[in-house]
Amino acid sequence: MQTPAVRINLRNIEENARLIRKRCQAGGISVTGVVKGAAGDLKVAEALLRGGITSLGDSRLKNIITFRQTGFKGEIVLLRLPQLAEVEKVIEYVDISLVSELATVKALSLAATKAAKKHGIIVMVDVGDLREGLLPGELADFFSKIISWPGLELKGIGTNVGCYGGVLPTRENTELLLKLKARLESKFAVKLGTISGGNTATTLLLEDLKLPVGINHLRVGEGILQGTDITNQRIIKGLNQDNFTLVAEIIELKDKPSVPQGEIGHDAFGKIPQFPDRGTRRRAILAVGRQDVKIDGLTSLRQGIEILGASSDHLIVDLTELGGEYQVGDHLEFRLDYGAMLAVMTSPYIEKQYLEEPAD
């Protein structure tokens, strides 16, 4: 096996997709499966589709173009607000864009008209997380401008919390979306069919039966890919975790003191390192580093292995507790948090190894 590698359990991901979809469906909610955390990996996208997902979401147009080029004909949602320079491609490859700027909607309208197409838009509302979206008070004015623009299909309104400000989805901030919908529908005599309530973090409200009736769409990535909900600090019950793990090879294994010898300057990242003296320790160097992965997002799958640190190309672990169990050439495997998964899936130095079988 070529390493470093990310081991991807497609069957587990497929099962997660199926369960998320089933839970949402039971609450009258359609799901866009979000693939960006796996850097738009095609096999991962296919696992979502096998799990019954019919709408794919990604933040990068490049990934979306690949989905289309490999023959996906279903609905695609662009999750990051479109850049003005990409609107023609957005019209060509994407069905629905999330929007919050007049200039962008105007450009989409012009490009869609030129291509003789209708482009779906969901107007984003910022209910407090301070990432994308109009503030609630700005919405009516925005609608009054875009409502008559050609080439567009006004699908509805949506919100995103939990990603930037760490704001938790609540009944209150989700209900706000429904109040705004009612106001806009009566003021402009339109039907807003899609009320897109949020991402993985909002599935907790759904499970607790606290999601206001009327929210009918969620965009779920982390939950399907990782089986976790980091915003609410939980593992999602019934879902598979550790669907992405990192495998790296031991290239040096030696007993060394735990404190460096010599005058201490700055490390390769400009920090002055601190080391507690724990005597002589058995340490391994693995052939993977900061260029490939977010080190603080790694946890050893095996107990008794402690990550000490890393430089660009070397990860250093302490495996004193496991005595003589390992030798040079052996592999260690690590659990990845969302950020670490994102990094390894994006690194061209990490091989991808697909497992079709469930882990258990």
Ligand SMILES: *Cc1c(COP(=O)(O)O)cnc(C)c1O
């Ligand atoms: C990334 C993203 C999602 C998916 O978020 P998860 O937490 O992975 O479920 C949903 N909506 C938008 C706008 C996003 O950018």
